[in-house]
Amino acid sequence: MKTALTIAGSDSSGGAGIQADIKTMTAHGVYAMSAVTALTAQNTTGVKGIFEVPPTFLADQLDCVFTDIPPDAVKIGMVSNKELIETIAEKLSEYGAKNIVLDPVMVATSGASLSSESAVTALKERLLPNCTVVTPNLFEAEILSGLKIRSKIDMEQASQAILGAYGCAVLLKGGHSENDADDLLYQQSGPTWFHAGRIETKNTHGTGCTLSSAICSNLAKGFDLNTSVKKAKRYITGALEANLDLGIGSGPLNLAFAIEGNF
Numbered sequence: 001m002k003t004a005l006t007i008a009g010s011d012s013s014g015g016a017g018i019q020a021d022i023k024t025m026t027a028h029g030v031y032a033m034s035a036v037t038a039l040t041a042q043n044t045t046g047v048k049g050i051f052e053v054p055p056t057f058l059a060d061q062l063d064c065v066f067t068d069i070p071p072d073a074v075k076i077g078m079v080s081n082k083e084l085i086e087t088i089a090e091k092l093s094e095y096g097a098k099n100i101v102l103d104p105v106m107v108a109t110s111g112a113s114l115s116s117e118s119a120v121t122a123l124k125e126r127l128l129p130n131c132t133v134v135t136p137n138l139f140e141a142e143i144l145s146g147l148k149i150r151s152k153i154d155m156e157q158a159s160q161a162i163l164g165a166y167g168c169a170v171l172l173k174g175g176h177s178e179n180d181a182d183d184l185l186y187q188q189s190g191p192t193w194f195h196a197g198r199i200e201t202k203n204t205h206g207t208g209c210t211l212s213s214a215i216c217s218n219l220a221k222g223f224d225l226n227t228s229v230k231k232a233k234r235y236i237t238g239a240l241e242a243n244l245d246l247g248i249g250s251g252p253l254n255l256a257f258a259i260e261g262n263f
């Protein structure tokens with residue numbers, strides 16, 4: 001069985017973070033492991049609190065995983081401070097981790113901040129240069145590229161700038177655009193668009209976590225990046241369309257809408 005590791009925060013409401021990652025990896029038929037960076041007290045209406053783990057304890061979790069069951073792919077999600085980011089960079093390099101998907105989580109769907117300014121700088125310097133693909137939303141891509149994004153041409157320019165600066169492929173997500181939910185994959189070989197019509201729903205809690213975990217699962221299974229993104233886009237669209245309606249705010253997706261092979 002192929003294996004994947006998520007390094008991310010816990011979401012007590014189960015729709016984002018570690019919980020979304022493990023559900024997604026399991027639905028893909030991949031064995032899921034986790035290294036928790038923080039606990040959040042959170043639900044569909046917002047984030048009530050964040051409790052970060054000490055960097056040494058994150059290092060212990062990573063040592064335990066890599067010395068026993070080395071993952072075929074790694075997904076990095078919420079990492080709220082510089083010290084935790086440095087710990088991850090050091091451990092991934094020490095163990096020669098491959099197939100790294102970086103979701104540069106900065107703000108929750110509900111609008112709450114999940115990162116600090118020094119964390120963003122550390123993310124750029126320490127994690128971006130070593131990841132296989134980074135998956136920013138429009139807001140995160142503006143921060144990473146320093147460019148304003150208002151059109152599809154802007155999306156291409158911002159992705160090209162991130163690729164040029166950090167050397168990693170970029171999947172720029174269009175979930176927050178005013179038009180269709182089209183995502184752009186920018187690699188050395190050039191741009192590829194992945195189209196999806198916008199689904200009218202308020203239940204989008206954890207879409208970013210889910211998409212990056214689906215890409216990570218597909219990379220673990222040996223698919224190339226293009227195929228991994230194509231399949232992940234089908235999975236996220238199906239999970240949104242399945243229209244689970246839980247909670248009073250922005251509800252979670254149905255991550256178990258299909259089993260492996262059906263997306």
Ligand SMILES: Nc1ncnc2c1ncn2[C@@H]1O[C@H](COP(=O)(O)OP(=O)(O)OP(=O)(O)O)[C@@H](O)[C@H]1O
Binds near residue numbers: 175
């Ligand atoms: N309403 C929607 N209809 C169709 N696809 C969507 C919709 N909202 C988001 N998506 C898709 O979900 C994936 C995640 O994109 P999004 O831009 O929402 O990420 P994010 O902002 O990082 O997520 P999160 O809100 O979990 O932090 C992308 O493939 C995006 O196109």
Ligand SMILES: Cc1ncc(CO)c(N)n1
Binds near residue numbers: 016
């Ligand atoms: C723990 C966690 N990670 C990521 C997100 C982004 O959706 C969230 N809301 N919570």
